[in-house]
Structures are given as C-alpha cells and as structure tokens.
Amino acid sequence: MSEQQNPRLDPPGSRDWIVAPATAAGSGAIAVVRLDGPGCWRAASKVWRVSSRSDELPASPLARRLTLGRLVDESGAEIDEAMVAFFPAPHSYTRNDLVEFQCHGSPAVVSALIDALLAAGARMARPGEFTLRAFFNGRIDLAQAEGVANLIAxxxxxxxxxxxxxxxxxxxxxxxxxxDRAIDLAAEIEARLDFPDEEIPPADRKKMLDAFESLETGIERLIATARKGRLxxxxxxxxxxxxxxxGKSSLFNALLGIERALVTPRPGTTRDTIEATLDIRGIPVVLIDTAGVRSEGTGEIERLGIERTLREVEGADLVLFVADASRRPDDEDRKSLDALGSTRRIVVLNKNDLPPASDAAEGFSGLFSPSRDSSDRETETPVVRVSALQHATLQPLETALERSLTGTGEEASEREGTIVTNxxxxxxLHVAIEGIRRAHDAFARRESGECAMIDLNEALDSLGAILGLTLDDAVLSRVFNRFCIGK
Ligand SMILES: Nc1nc2c(ncn2[C@@H]2O[C@H](COP(=O)(O)OP(=O)(O)OP(=O)(O)O)[C@@H](O)[C@H]2O)c(=O)[nH]1
Ligand SMILES: [Mg+2]
Structure with missing residues (x-):
C-alpha cells in the first residue's frame, strides 16, 4: 500500500517513532504517554533520568517493570517525577519497542513530555496507529483490532x-x-477442472453437497448473532x-431509579418527550417518556406533545405500551394502542397494586388479543403486570424487554462466545454466503466448475477481508479512524 494512495496510513514496517497520550484529555491523577518504534528507547533516554541523581542516564531499563525516575526537557529542565515501563520488541502491544510513561495527570505535564519526545525525534501518532502497527506486525488481525475499538466504545x-x-x-x-472449509471445497472443485467429463462418484458428490450445506449453516449462524451485536x-x-x-412517567422514573419525569394525578402531565440512557441487563437502552395519547380535551401544547409521541413511537425499536390495570380499558386505550402502528411492543399493565375493576381482566384480554405481523403470522405480544410504585415488580418487565430486544435462540451462540458486532x-458475511450459495447451486446443477470457482473465490476474499488478509487502504483507514489517539 502506498502513502500516495492514502497519506493517513504508514506502510507496514514503518520505523518512525510515534508518540501520543494514551489517557483522555484533561486533569487526572495519572496520565499515560506512549512512545513506539524500533529503538525508541533512544528517544526515551533523552527525556528520562534515573531517580534524583541529576544526569545519570538509564543504561538499560528493566523490561516490563515500572521504574521511578524524572522527566526532563531538551534543555535539562525538570518536567515531572514519573514512572516508566519499557516493553522491548516483540513482547509489546505493537510488537515494536514500546515505552509507556506514567506521569502526573496534568495537561501541562503531558504536553511538555510530548514536546520533549518530539524534540528527541518522535512524531505524533495518528488515531489508532499503535493498534494499526500491532495489525501490520501480525500480532492481531483486523477483526481483533476492531474489537479493541469496540471495547473502548x-x-x-x-x-x-x-x-x-x-x-x-x-x-x-x-x-x-x-x-478453511470453503478452501477445501474450492480445492475439490479445482482438482476436477482438468477432467470435466469425468463423473464424480456419487458418494463424493453427496459429501460435497453436504459440505456446502453445513458451510452455509455455519455462516448463517454467525449472521444471526449480528442483531444482538448491533444492539x-x-x-x-x-x-x-x-x-x-x-403511569408512564412513573414507570420511566422507576426503571431509571431516579425521579426524573414529573408525575401528577392529572391526566396530560407530560407534554414533551424526555430521554434517558440506562443499562438494562447489559443492553444500552435509550428510554423515552412521552405525552399520553388522547383525542379529546387537548390544547395546542398537548396536541404538539402527542405529535412528538407518535414520531418517537415510529422511530423506536420497541414500545412499552402502558395501560392502567385497575380500570376497564376504554376507547382511548384502544386508540392509543392503534397509534403504535407496526412498532413492536410489550403491554405493561401498570397499577397492579390497586384492586382491579371487576371487568378489567375481560376488557384487557379482548384488547390485547394476538396481533398479526407483516407475513400474517400470529405474534404473541408479551403482557407484563407491574406497579411503578413497587420496584420488585419490574423484574419480569426487564426480562421481557431483554427477550424482545435480543430475540430468542441467540443465547447459545453467545455462550459459545461469538457475536458479530461490526x-x-x-x-x-452476507457477500460470502451469497457467493457460496451460487457456487453450491452451480455444483448441484452440474455446471462447469469454473463458475463455481469464481463464486467461491469471491466468498473466500470476503471472509479473508474480515480478518484483513487482503489489504484495502479504504477499509483500513475507515477502521483505524474510529480509534482515539494513543490506542
Ligand atoms: N397506585 C398506583 N398509582 C400509580 C402507579 N403508577 C402511577 N401511579 C399514579 O398515577 C398517576 C399518574 O402517573 P403518571 O406517571 O404521571 O402518569 P402518565 O402516564 O405519565 O400521565 P401523563 O403524563 O399525563 O400521560 C400519579 O398519581 C401516579 O402516582 C402505580 O403503579 N400504582
Ligand atoms: Mg407522564
């Protein structure tokens, strides 16, 4: 890959010394500054002095041990008292020589240290450049590098x-x-290209058709985890x-654990939508409290609020439809339920602590009868009973939420440890499976092996691209620009 094509990326094996703060900007107890590149201890030794004895140069720092010393600038003026750790190649994050300074977390100290290292011959690192080096040096593949960005985010x-x-x-x-399995199939087909007229023994043919099928199943299983990964x-x-x-605002507050939204006994309290971010069973959720939907007795402000509600409902991944379990549902419940359109929902029967009206249960069973999805299948809408005033009752709601958002059947792959998150x-994976299906089809119809090979090669390239086996400048810069400086 050439620098001309993409000036943001250094060629693999770049010998530059690069430096960057590895901790977030601002004041803190400690800041970490990283320096990387073959022989970069030479730059480090210009700014680092052993303990208090003024000009003693560190001959050979102990590898992978923290050592206390002093930092000085190019004029010898003291910057800070700091720890240093030297990670000689290849046992470092990048597989290059790498030095980490732990200084006091003052922006002034960090910038003085970086200036001193720049004066000693280093240059500023670009976002993700340390990880890019780990990738170029073969310590991690591209999917693993993307995992680092995912973990930080x-x-x-x-x-x-x-x-x-x-x-x-x-x-x-x-x-x-x-x-590997796709390569095996390609090798089988390739081996027969020279003998197109020779009939494949039926047993071998069956084995290959089975191999195609199980390969497709494997990729499908991985693709199926992507929904959870996106979430x-x-x-x-x-x-x-x-x-x-x-009790929508009461439920909002209860899930959040703080009294964030206004709650009053008067209908029409919430006018504007309120959002808050929370963690529900490990899923990052933006929860939105909305204005109650009703058709009568509404002024201008409430009407605008209801418009907002409808917009939020449309853009939501899931709606918690809240009804008052202590009263028989009426026309307004039905209208607000109809307003949800096709958005997925959980019905929350709130105020379960109150005695229900005598005919409430019957009214609700009529209201929440199974609905039909786009392919006209009956879908079960989960119905959960809670009391926003009693936190313990929220557990089943959280379970229903987790289940609705992640879908079922994906837990198994999570246990095995792989979720596609990028x-x-x-x-x-989609490109790969399409290629494999086309090759499968060509093979099943006994078409020439060349066609199957083209499709299989496309699938192989696509799988290889996940790991970065085929280098593509545009992809690399997109991946590494997601990183922060210093990682
Ligand atoms: N007994 C009981 N009262 C509740 C419960 N949840 C809410 N309430 C009461 O019901 C009334 C309305 O609650 P809100 O949370 O403001 O209802 P809302 O759905 O946000 O109302 P709008 O904003 O007007 O649409 C308040 O008096 C709450 O204290 C509950 O689970 N049990
Ligand atoms: Mg409200």
Missing part, C-alpha cells in the same frame, strides 16, 4: 465482554474455520406510550 459490561471475546480472537477463529453496539430506543395518566463483518 462499549457502554455496558455485556458489550465490553463481547468486544473482549473479539480481541481474544473468538470471531477470527470462527471465520478462519469457515474459510450491544448501538443500543435500543424504547419509548413508553399509552393514554394519559396510566457492520463491516456482517456485510462481508
């Missing part, structure tokens, strides 16, 4: 664990094994809707 522990498994190579192993990465928008006074991987 993760908002919940579950998202973090999925990213960690990706860094550890969980996804890479699966993709490699799928790719962990982007989170879900969950709107709370229903007619006025059913859109790029999902796209590549």
């Amino acid at each position: 993760s908002r919940t522990r579950k998202a973090g664990r999925a990213a960690l498994r990706q860094i550890e190579g969980g996804l890479s192993e699966e993709v490699l094994s799928l790719r 962990l990465r982007d989170g879900a928008r969950v709107a709370i809707a229903g007619k006025p006074n059913t 859109l790029r991987h999902e796209e590549r």
Whole structure:
C-alpha cells in the first residue's frame, strides 16, 4: 500500500517513532504517554533520568517493570517525577519497542513530555496507529483490532465482554474455520477442472453437497448473532406510550431509579418527550417518556406533545405500551394502542397494586388479543403486570424487554462466545454466503466448475477481508479512524 494512495496510513514496517497520550484529555491523577518504534528507547533516554541523581542516564531499563525516575526537557529542565515501563520488541502491544510513561495527570505535564519526545525525534501518532502497527506486525488481525475499538466504545459490561471475546480472537477463529472449509471445497472443485467429463462418484458428490450445506449453516449462524451485536453496539430506543395518566412517567422514573419525569394525578402531565440512557441487563437502552395519547380535551401544547409521541413511537425499536390495570380499558386505550402502528411492543399493565375493576381482566384480554405481523403470522405480544410504585415488580418487565430486544435462540451462540458486532463483518458475511450459495447451486446443477470457482473465490476474499488478509487502504483507514489517539 502506498502513502500516495492514502497519506493517513504508514506502510507496514514503518520505523518512525510515534508518540501520543494514551489517557483522555484533561486533569487526572495519572496520565499515560506512549512512545513506539524500533529503538525508541533512544528517544526515551533523552527525556528520562534515573531517580534524583541529576544526569545519570538509564543504561538499560528493566523490561516490563515500572521504574521511578524524572522527566526532563531538551534543555535539562525538570518536567515531572514519573514512572516508566519499557516493553522491548516483540513482547509489546505493537510488537515494536514500546515505552509507556506514567506521569502526573496534568495537561501541562503531558504536553511538555510530548514536546520533549518530539524534540528527541518522535512524531505524533495518528488515531489508532499503535493498534494499526500491532495489525501490520501480525500480532492481531483486523477483526481483533476492531474489537479493541469496540471495547473502548462499549457502554455496558455485556458489550465490553463481547468486544473482549473479539480481541481474544473468538470471531477470527470462527471465520478462519469457515474459510478453511470453503478452501477445501474450492480445492475439490479445482482438482476436477482438468477432467470435466469425468463423473464424480456419487458418494463424493453427496459429501460435497453436504459440505456446502453445513458451510452455509455455519455462516448463517454467525449472521444471526449480528442483531444482538448491533444492539450491544448501538443500543435500543424504547419509548413508553399509552393514554394519559396510566403511569408512564412513573414507570420511566422507576426503571431509571431516579425521579426524573414529573408525575401528577392529572391526566396530560407530560407534554414533551424526555430521554434517558440506562443499562438494562447489559443492553444500552435509550428510554423515552412521552405525552399520553388522547383525542379529546387537548390544547395546542398537548396536541404538539402527542405529535412528538407518535414520531418517537415510529422511530423506536420497541414500545412499552402502558395501560392502567385497575380500570376497564376504554376507547382511548384502544386508540392509543392503534397509534403504535407496526412498532413492536410489550403491554405493561401498570397499577397492579390497586384492586382491579371487576371487568378489567375481560376488557384487557379482548384488547390485547394476538396481533398479526407483516407475513400474517400470529405474534404473541408479551403482557407484563407491574406497579411503578413497587420496584420488585419490574423484574419480569426487564426480562421481557431483554427477550424482545435480543430475540430468542441467540443465547447459545453467545455462550459459545461469538457475536458479530461490526457492520463491516456482517456485510462481508452476507457477500460470502451469497457467493457460496451460487457456487453450491452451480455444483448441484452440474455446471462447469469454473463458475463455481469464481463464486467461491469471491466468498473466500470476503471472509479473508474480515480478518484483513487482503489489504484495502479504504477499509483500513475507515477502521483505524474510529480509534482515539494513543490506542
Ligand atoms: N397506585 C398506583 N398509582 C400509580 C402507579 N403508577 C402511577 N401511579 C399514579 O398515577 C398517576 C399518574 O402517573 P403518571 O406517571 O404521571 O402518569 P402518565 O402516564 O405519565 O400521565 P401523563 O403524563 O399525563 O400521560 C400519579 O398519581 C401516579 O402516582 C402505580 O403503579 N400504582
Ligand atoms: Mg407522564
């Protein structure tokens, strides 16, 4: 890859010394500054002095041990008292020589240290450049590098664990094994290209058809985890809707654990939507409280509020439809339920602590009878009874929420440890499976092996691209520009 094509990326094996703060900007107890590149201790030794004895140069720092010393600038003026750790190649994050300084977390100290290292011959690192070097030096593949960015961006522990498994190579192993199986198939077909008229023995033919099928199943299984991966990465928008006074804002506050939204006994209290971000069973959720939907007795402000509710409902991944369990549902409940359109929902029968009206149960069973989805299948809308005033009753609601958002049947693959969390991987898996299906089809119809080979090669390239086996400047810069400086 040439620098001309993409000036943001250095060629593999670049020998520059690069430097960057690895901790976030601002004041803190400690800041970490990283320096990387072959022989970069030479730059480090210009700014680092052993303990208090003024000009003693560190001959050979102990590898991978923290050592206390002083930092000085190029004129010898003291910058800070700091710890240093030297990671000689190849046992470092990048596989190059790498030095980490732990200084006091003052922006002034960090910038003086970086200036001193720049004066000693280093240059500023670009976003993700340390990880890019780890990739170029073969320590991690591209999917693992993307796992690092995912881990840094993760908002919940579950998202973090999925990213960690990706860094550890969980996804890479699966993709490699799928790719190996595709290579085996390609080799079988290739071997027969020279003898097109020779009939493949039926037993071999059957074996190959089975191999195609199981390969497709393997890729499908991986693709099926992408929904959960998207959820962990982007989170879900969950709107709370229903007619006025059913306890939507109370539920919002209860799920959040703080009294954030106004609650009054008067219908029509909430006028504008309120959002808050929370972690529900490891899923990052943006929860939205909305104005109650009703058709009569509404002024201008409430009408605008209701318009907003409808917009939020439309854009939500899921709606918590709240009804008052203590009253018989009426026309307004039905109208606000109809207003949900096709958005997926959980029915929340709130105020379960109150005695129900004698005919309430019957009214609700008529209201929430199974609905039909786009392919006219009966879908079960989960119905959960809660009391927004009693936190313990919210557990089943959280379970229903988790189940609705993640879908069922994906837990198994999560246990095995692989979730596809990057859109790029999902796209590549789709291209791969299409290629394999076309090759499968050509083979099943006994077409010439050449056609199957073209499709199989496309699938192999696509699987290889997940791991970065084929280098593509545009993809690399897109991946590494997501990183922060210093990683
Ligand atoms: N007993 C009981 N009262 C509740 C419960 N949840 C809410 N309430 C009461 O119901 C009334 C309305 O609650 P809100 O949370 O403001 O209802 P809302 O759906 O947000 O109402 P609007 O904003 O007007 O649409 C308040 O007096 C709450 O205290 C519950 O679970 N049990
Ligand atoms: Mg409200």
